Amino acid sequence: MASFCRALPLRPAMPLFWKPYTSDVTDFIQSMKAKQPTLEAEQRAGRALLWDRPLDRGTLAEWREAAVPQQPYVYQTQADA
Numbered sequence: 001m002a003s004f005c006r007a008l009p010l011r012p013a014m015p016l017f018w019k020p021y022t023s024d025v026t027d028f029i030q031s032m033k034a035k036q037p038t039l040e041a042e043q044r045a046g047r048a049l050l051w052d053r054p055l056d057r058g059t060l061a062e063w064r065e066a067a068v069p070q071q072p073y074v075y076q077t078q079a080d081a
Contacts, residue, residue, distance in 0.1 A: 022030075033039055071078075
């Protein structure tokens with residue numbers, strides 16, 4: 001057994017300055033941001049167009065009042081009472 005252990009090559013431990021792994025997707029996004037520095041601001045502006053809107057509380061309250069309560073089992077047909 002001693003001869004077997006001597007036959008294995010000794011691998012050095014992890015280097016002191018180890019580079020952390022980054023995926024291909026992360027590298028792609030970082031390079032895109034480097035090429036186009038205004039990208040994040042444009043994304044935020046696009047999000048503001050669709051999602052960041054003031055709500056009309058009156059209309060929202062009417063919508064909630066008009067909601068029909070869901071049955072416990074939605075696929076069950078209602079039996080005639």
